Amino acid sequence: MIDPIEFIHNASSISKKSMNRLKLKSNPFSEKPIRGNTKFFVGRNSELSEIADILGAAQYGSVANAAIVGTKGIGKSSILNILYYAAKRHGHWIVQLEASQVTARQFLIQLMHSIIGDNLFSVDGTLSTNYMEHSKKIIEIYRRLNTYSDKTPVHYPREKIERDLKYLLHNVKEEGKLCVILVDEADQFAKRSCLGLLQFFHSFLYEDDILAFFAGPPTMMEDLTKISPAIRDRIPKVINMPPLDKAEAHDLILRRLEDVHTSGASEYDPFTPESIEKIIEECDGIPRRIIMTCSEAISIGLKNSSTTVDESMVESALKKLGISVGHQILNHLTPAQSKIVRAMADLGGSSTVTELSGVLNNSPGTIGTHLSDIYEMGYVYKERDGYNVYYTLSKELKDVLITEKDN
Ligand SMILES: Nc1ncnc2c1ncn2[C@@H]1O[C@H](COP(=O)(O)OP(=O)(O)OP(=O)(O)O)[C@@H](O)[C@H]1O
Ligand SMILES: [Mg+2]
Incomplete structure (x- = not known):
């Protein structure tokens, strides 16, 4: 039986060494609003x-x-x-x-x-x-x-x-x-x-x-x-207040990193260029999302004793936080609609009404109605191939649902 105080103490002790491995003195991504200290304020x-x-x-x-x-x-x-x-x-x-x-x-x-x-x-x-x-x-x-x-x-x-x-x-x-x-x-x-x-x-x-x-x-x-x-x-x-544009979002990340870099670190260290692009793309210019994702990705990097934060860590961070566009779409769907898009993911991301009605054991009419609602919202694409109409998941939905399935 491990002492709970001891447990929290040990588990929360992030060693300076593992921080330094990421070329950082500390994690600069705090969710608190900016106060008088404006060096992090962008745009x-x-x-x-x-x-x-x-x-x-x-x-x-x-x-x-x-x-x-x-x-x-x-x-x-x-x-x-x-x-x-x-x-x-x-x-x-x-x-x-x-x-x-x-x-x-x-x-x-x-x-x-x-x-x-x-x-x-x-x-x-x-x-x-x-x-x-x-x-x-x-x-x-x-x-x-x-x-x-x-x-x-x-x-x-x-x-x-x-x-x-x-x-x-x-x-x-x-x-x-x-x-x-x-x-x-x-x-x-x-x-x-x-x-x-x-x-x-x-x-x-x-x-x-x-x-x-x-x-x-x-x-x-x-x-x-x-x-x-x-x-x-x-x-x-x-x-x-609109979202930040891409340059401002980059600037937000850069300024915070530069503040805590150990000597010899460059630009976006420890983030790889792809991971930065992923963050910018998925966070829609919302400062809090950018900050939370960066912070979570750094925590994941620390846990993995890694020397960089790569795209897969950002991916896990986004998933954990549930803030990618795909997750938001999922939150927005009704349970019935969500069942349908999940079934589409199981079928590889693209399917007809008939296929779906078979898998879901539901009438084609019902499925069709739901699908056209989802189509109206822009979350699936529609394509005609001969007599068949194929519905395809949007990129955002495919990204979350297919990754979810793979895990
Ligand atoms: N212009 C900016 N430059 C850099 N960081 C920012 C900027 N605006 C907000 N942030 C950061 O984003 C996070 C969210 O900001 P803030 O708390 O001010 O948002 P909010 O709109 O008040 O959120 P809520 O709707 O939850 O009240 C904070 O960590 C803050 O430091
Ligand atoms: Mg607020």
């Missing part, structure tokens, strides 16, 4: 200039709130972090919040907390000298927040929060400064019973000195508008 030129325009215009009085939208792992939190530091450098008040796990009231309390804690107090916890003249009132508000925050059942009335907020914005904040509010995962507002909060935002987002950025998935604006139609007008700008 996003047009998004950054859109953000700069919005911030610039707001500083001259034309405030337009913005949504930052994109799929999972595209880099929304990272760009919000960068925006945080950029706005901080201008001396604005900044508040960064996540919309998740809060009720409307908690969100407001957290907002007030952040405004006071992040902006009015200095690092050592004393009120910063700029705000001394308002000290009595600020400390009173802060005390009240602490008494009412989180779990206290006592109701901290919305009117009071709003009044305090207005006081801070109109009397305490210096003229010419903005209050920049960065809300991550803002789609949560649409999911919970946040109607009250959205209503609050309606008046609040029209305040002159407030500039808000809401980050969320591509459907966020639609979802928020469904709950509260007027929100659209309050968030007139939408910044779309």
